[in-house]
Amino acid sequence: MATSGDNFVEPWRKRLHIPAYQVGEAARYAQLSPQTIVAWHKLDGQRVLSEKERGERLSYLQLIELAVVAAFRKAKIPLKEIRAAREYVKRNLGSAHPFAEYQFKRYGKSLFTEYEEEKGSRKLVKANQAGQLAWKEIVGPLLEEFEYEHEGVAIRWHVAGPSSPVIIDPRLSFGTPVVGGVPTWIVKGRFDAGETDRMIAEDFGLDVLAVREALKFEGVLPGQQQKWIH
Template sequence: MLEPRTSDAALWRERLEVPTYRVREAARYARTSPQTVVRWQHLGEDRPGLIAARDGGVPLSYFQLIELGVVAAMRQAGVPISEIRAARAYMARELGSRFPFAEYRFWAHGKQLFVDFDAVEGGSAKHRLLGVSAEGQLAWREILAGRLREFDYDPDLGTVLS
């Protein structure tokens, strides 16, 4: 008897969470410093990190590496740490996402971060954006068109697009 396909997907996802990348190596991929990687993961006990936390001395997983690259691109584009932190907290709280910057496509308009509302809700209208750094405020893509900057990971190219 064959096992259901969902177990294959679960095994694949588990593989992407295996600690593999040393901090120095991950920093090089993200074009930042090892100190920045550590700081972004541990902003203090009262403030969550910008990327998924890990135990000290443990390498980063593939998902954490992707998150690091997306956060680095956001910072290079001038998105404030407070907005990135707010987006991560919202995505974790409202969508249960452990690795939101690796699981969703983000756009920035000024200092605010957005995700495609229909990708979150499963719709197909493709015209609404969810302001994840603004506690879920909705925005219309047409109004912001031409002013959005996209942050996404392209697995075919193996790079963060911004």
């Protein structure tokens, strides 16, 4: 719907900051322990994630931050370098959620981010080393499971891996994991009620393999279910 005025905010953007994800489910999505998430939020003033009240749920932006840091750690990037990159972007680019609002790449154990210095001019800097300039040619991709919009915000997370159809997108079903726009918990509920993967696929207009990926994400294994049709 068209609107006038520069202050219009798309409704889904308001949901980026609403606490919606319990620590336990965020841990499952990012394949971490809840204790690790709690530690990353504390770390005695040297946190690698944005501040969060004890017991409070995570917002979409906080969830993406968590997922990005988890990806960094899987890539063997030290917490010290992650923390330095976060502090640089937060301080110099004014971002409250650096790892959700800027796209990062890496070379070795260094983290790089690109931002628009002025209209039409973009700068690539080594975020964990005080913003040193870097040559684009030496920087490789890191976060392949995330898709970014032109402003830089991570707008879609392929939560089960870059090749998986299971995504988290704040524009779809209020940010719950979905496959083809259908929440994975609904797919599992139908399966638990006795329907086959093919029946579910037909009802929702999904590919059977997509339904199976949704069921795997929800913890259903093919060898454990007689209803898995080959």
